[in-house]
Amino acid sequence: MLKKGLLAQRLVGWFLLAVSLLNFPLLLLWDHNVTLWGIPIFPLGLFIVWTLLILGLVWIIERTPDEE
Template identity: 45%
Template sequence: MIKATLTGQRLVALFLLGWVLLNYPTLSMFDVERAWLGVPAIYLYVFGLWAAVIALMAWIIER
């Protein structure tokens, strides 16, 4: 029971972290005219963060 509670708390914390990192003030820092390999910085940030959150969720659940 304790492990399930701890896993749930970690998932909630990860959700809140993802929410903060994809919210307006943080997201606006990457809304610039620069691009890496032809991809705008904001796209790299959003999809990179999205992939990282999914990977962390999988790691938390499998642990």
């Protein structure tokens, strides 16, 4: 696994985190009838998680040196 390079490992790690954040049971954390800034928390939470996942991906893919 060590030979596989840091970038590949980071991407796989991020993918696993993303899958768990966008599915049950972690998704239940947002599943409430509450509003934040006037917006229901469920869609808002999904959009926030989505944005963070993309930002993390940007950081990983643009900043990790590729050993290949």
